[in-house]
Amino acid sequence: MPTNSPITTNNENIVWHQHAVEKSQRSAQKKQKPCVLWFTGLSGSGKSTVAGAVEQALFELGAHTYLLDGDNVRMGLCKELTFSDADRKENIRRIGEVAKLMADAGLIVLTAFISPHRNDRAQVRKMLPETEFIEVFVDTPLAICEQRDPKGLYKKARAGEIKNFTGIDSVYEAPKSAEIRVENGVQPLSQAVEVIVNYLKENGYV
Amino acid sequence: MPTNSPITTNNENIVWHQHAVEKSQRSAQKKQKPCVLWFTGLSGSGKSTVAGAVEQALFELGAHTYLLDGDNVRMGLCKELTFSDADRKENIRRIGEVAKLMADAGLIVLTAFISPHRNDRAQVRKMLPETEFIEVFVDTPLAICEQRDPKGLYKKARAGEIKNFTGIDSVYEAPKSAEIRVENGVQPLSQAVEVIVNYLKENGYV
Numbered sequence: 001m002p003t004n005s006p007i008t009t010n011n012e013n014i015v016w017h018q019h020a021v022e023k024s025q026r027s028a029q030k031k032q033k034p035c036v037l038w039f040t041g042l043s044g045s046g047k048s049t050v051a052g053a054v055e056q057a058l059f060e061l062g063a064h065t066y067l068l069d070g071d072n073v074r075m076g077l078c079k080e081l082t083f084s085d086a087d088r089k090e091n092i093r094r095i096g097e098v099a100k101l102m103a104d105a106g107l108i109v110l111t112a113f114i115s116p117h118r119n120d121r122a123q124v125r126k127m128l129p130e131t132e133f134i135e136v137f138v139d140t141p142l143a144i145c146e147q148r149d150p151k152g153l154y155k156k157a158r159a160g161e162i163k164n165f166t167g168i169d170s171v172y173e174a175p176k177s178a179e180i181r182v183e184n185g186v187q188p189l190s191q192a193v194e195v196i197v198n199y200l201k202e203n204g205y206v
Numbered sequence: 207m208p209t210n211s212p213i214t215t216n217n218e219n220i221v222w223h224q225h226a227v228e229k230s231q232r233s234a235q236k237k238q239k240p241c242v243l244w245f246t247g248l249s250g251s252g253k254s255t256v257a258g259a260v261e262q263a264l265f266e267l268g269a270h271t272y273l274l275d276g277d278n279v280r281m282g283l284c285k286e287l288t289f290s291d292a293d294r295k296e297n298i299r300r301i302g303e304v305a306k307l308m309a310d311a312g313l314i315v316l317t318a319f320i321s322p323h324r325n326d327r328a329q330v331r332k333m334l335p336e337t338e339f340i341e342v343f344v345d346t347p348l349a350i351c352e353q354r355d356p357k358g359l360y361k362k363a364r365a366g367e368i369k370n371f372t373g374i375d376s377v378y379e380a381p382k383s384a385e386i387r388v389e390n391g392v393q394p395l396s397q398a399v400e401v402i403v404n405y406l407k408e409n410g411y412v
Binding site: 020021025026029030052055056059062064065067068072073076077094097098100101105127 | 226261271283300304
């Protein structure tokens, strides 16, 4: 990291006081309090849909955001990871670390991953300063998720073609005290978005 | 990812056309063209110092930046990696992936890692859209780096206490066609910063 020593140049009129740009400056520049909105829920619960709609609403409010989801993480940063328990854990850990770096960059980060294990989510929470981790439980009943089955995965899991599928033959550990809980499919999407955006407004993030 | 279907709410007056926030929107919001300034050079060459000073200059111009370096990456995202060849490669790959995500978020990313192997740097270049990877060679002579020896590492490497130290018993492959080359220690820091900031201005990044 740069030191705090002044830099003198050949031109005697220019003296810089060099110091690293700090998180608080990036946050002030963006007029927001950075945080990680960690969406968790079953496959098909609507995590990505709700997170995407929240991101759009925040963008329209002038916030600086980024959405991490399977589309931009699985084929890149985590491309060598399988769906074994150890690799799922490492997957969540890396996403947590990237979200932390992005929050350090001053952004409001949204992540949309099943992240079925309470412990893994707790690990990410611990990485971050208190109040920067906001768990959002997208609490859509399994029956609705399975009925939607947007990628046909539940059908395959029921047929035994996919093993260790969350909600079928692999456990989903619902959050016990998520900061926010929404019911996608039970309440309209716009209401879920409102609940989340209002939480951010009321708590001074935006 | 969110679909493009309109969302209707209980309130008939509100209809959203949902779509993901796009990179071009994030870039326009920040009034900059995102990119990755990839600093490479020997240990003690001044990569972090130059990158830190560039970040500060960019911040003062109103740019949205983030600096990835050993301080914020080694103990987090890459904490299990050693200094073996395979792990160094994986280290650079992950940093490249994170830099790519941050550029996708609309930021100007600065990275300060020795990244001694031409192939590893070429891999990162390939990950990114053309013109988003800007290689900055901090071309400080080995003799000067060794004389500075800010962390006492060269001394240990010469004494055989550290193995595979870049420049001593491990190769540094200098860039053949870096977009920018600066000489830290030969030219004043302020000049190096000017060269880099001018490159960004002239090429429309800021």
